[in-house]
Amino acid sequence: GVSPDDRVGILTKPSLEMSAAVLGVLKAGAAFVPIDPEYPDQRIQYILEDSGAKLLFTQEELSVPESYTGEVILLNGERSILSLPLDENDRANPQTETNADHLAYMIYTSGTTGQPKGVMVEHHALVNLCFWHHDAFGMTAEDRSAKYAGFGFDASIWEMFPTWTIGAELHVIDEAIRLDIIRLNEYFEQNGVTITFLPTQLAEQFMELENTSLRVLLTGGDKLKRAVKQPYTLVNNYGPTENTVVATSTEIDPEEGSLSIGRAIANTRAYILGDGDQVQPEGVAGELCVAGRGLARGYLNREDETAKRFVADPFVPGERMYRTGDLVRWTAEHGIEYIGRIDQQVKVRGYRIELSEIEVRLAQLSAVQDAAVAAVKDKAGNTALCAYV
Template sequence: DRSAKYAGFGFDASIWEMFPTWTIGAELHVIDEAIRLDIVRLNDYFEANGVTITFLPTQLAEQFMELENTSLRVLLTGGDKLKRAVKQPYTLVNNYGPTENTVVATSTEIHSEEGSLSIGRAIANTRVYILGEGNQVQPEGVAGELCVAGRGLARGYLNREDETVKRFVADPFVPGERMYRTGDLVKWVNGGIEYIGRIDQQVKVRGYRIELSEIEVQLAQLS
């Protein structure tokens, strides 16, 4: 494999790009700043150098999939809600993972013809819960806050004890362990997790909870 290092060095995704590549002895291409945001030139670079696997942030990946590419074997994406996918010869993998649970917490292969743009299920050594009020586990199809736990969990925020206490709480299902409250609203759908949006983006109209991001997705499908 020839892998591209797209993410900035200060972004936790760069760890995910570098170390797996090095540990298996693959080739790593550090993408020049001059072409990072130009998807046509980026695609040309991939083709010219035979890049077979790369990570691209969600919005950029959505644009990149409109181009024809013959070098890639796998396109990894994440960082925001994936709203559309275009069928390509390469495999598209959607990932979710807050920095507080470095680097990826859930992952899944996307099949655009199925219409499902899930963020998948927990990866190894990671636990995920979808919780409602009082830390009640939400059944399939019912939205709740995504909470993550496991070996990738951070110790907390440096010099921000109040925020650490608020977000890193006791895991109600594993005594002595902690979990991170992400503030992300999700639900189980067909065995995978569907990302809805941020909890603080939820609004109420005449007593009904409205998810603005769900309305946005429906409108996008009409264009």
């Protein structure tokens, strides 16, 4: 009963049922809305209402908001849809009216208004991510990858689809070992995991361990502050949800000292712009704007916000670009260097300072595991900096 651009909610723990639901929704021609069961009830309720999901796939041990009026379909237990017998009308790949410009998924990200925003991603953008991934990392059906990220985080999309579409193995990481890097590393070794994603802070800790199974470690989601030389390749990635997970990428050589976010991936354009959308020269900071095949359609039910962030591309007539709000600079040797959020700039005694730049310097000290810098007011009411290590 679903059609192209319809949204279907999936509220599940990382599991085989989660995979069945995601693939089932896409085969039926609709778009899936991943919902992490760890979210507060209020957020789950808001996502279901805002997305207009007429169906919800879930597991019987999880609770569904009482206010939800759509149809609830169980993926496990005695009343599971997956336990129903097949009949002569069932097809492995049913024909639908869905095309490359219809929605593949919609994922919710933090909003400036305090309410999450539904980012609408179309099939062509997801396909572009998969083909780039296969090509960039030489992925084959012999690879083994891990499903680590939370289901409601867009890195989860990146973990699943390139792996499935090349025919490789996807290992769903058990909740019991997700935050224990020793056991996580042991799991990778025992199961021969060859390529996987880990969020930045976890990847920085993981690199301190010895691992022989990996050939590629992917990271991203925050500013990379340190890297350790390992036999496997470390790849730093950057991308807003609005550009289908990854927009720029680069291999990191810890001995070079640069922790850049690299260059634009396939079929993607990256601009560093200053006032009046003027391209900034090498070494001069500006706002990073991205365009190309990975760009999302926009935000659901947020026309004003969409118009503000998804603007006309001044360099390619008829196309759009996304204003990331991130401050970066270009270097010919290493590509794009990430500085921080534009709104993280502060002025101290007339000097314009990036808080994240100081955080990176502090983190480079051998005794410092992590650092955070905040702007505070001193007794005189002047802006001062306070560092936590």
